[in-house]
Amino acid sequence: MPKYEKIWLAVGIGSLAVFLIVTGIMAVSMGLNPPNGMGTTIEPEKVETTVPFNRPGLEKIGPNEYRATIISYIFGYNPNTISIPKGATVHFQVTSKDVVHGFLIPGKITNLMLLPGHVVKYTQKFNEHGEFLFLCHEYCGIGHQEMYGRVIVKDKM
Ligand code: CUA
Numbered sequence: 001m002p003k004y005e006k007i008w009l010a011v012g013i014g015s016l017a018v019f020l021i022v023t024g025i026m027a028v029s030m031g032l033n034p035p036n037g038m039g040t041t042i043e044p045e046k047v048e049t050t051v052p053f054n055r056p057g058l059e060k061i062g063p064n065e066y067r068a069t070i071i072s073y074i075f076g077y078n079p080n081t082i083s084i085p086k087g088a089t090v091h092f093q094v095t096s097k098d099v100v101h102g103f104l105i106p107g108k109i110t111n112l113m114l115l116p117g118h119v120v121k122y123t124q125k126f127n128e129h130g131e132f133l134f135l136c137h138e139y140c141g142i143g144h145q146e147m148y149g150r151v152i153v154k155d156k157m
Pocket of ligand 1: 075
């Protein structure tokens with residue numbers, strides 16, 4: 001085998017190994033996994049009559065700890081605004097009642113894919129005050145770019 005061919009073969013195998021290692025580390029340490037069938041599922045047509053999504057909104061569950069129950073739909077979120085104090089920990093539980101949507105908070109780690117009827121949970125802490133968008137980052141139709149909401153983090157409530 002010519003020398004250059006050996007070098008290129010080594011480079012190819014090496015970069016494949018690096019790619020697999022990086023992907024593996026990210027999947028394990030950062031929790032970047034595709035949704036699987038392990039979570040709770042509910043009937044997409046009955047989201048609004050199924051606990052806890054029959055009462056979407058923000059609920060205080062501890063000292064500066066909240067649960068945000070959010071339904072996504074074409075093209076929005078219910079509720080589309082939540083207000084919390086600085087330093088709050090928010091346990092999001094989100095689902096979709098129609099098609100696949102996303103739930104991304106730019107600048108935060110929260111990055112969820114919402115499959116119809118699948119309940120996705122994620123905990124996010126908000127240490128600085130300000131407004132944070134959450135938005136749909138899965139193309140879901142003509143109004144996709146209109147699909148967003150806000151987390152308002154207040155210095156004092
Ligand atoms: Cu919902 Cu894009």
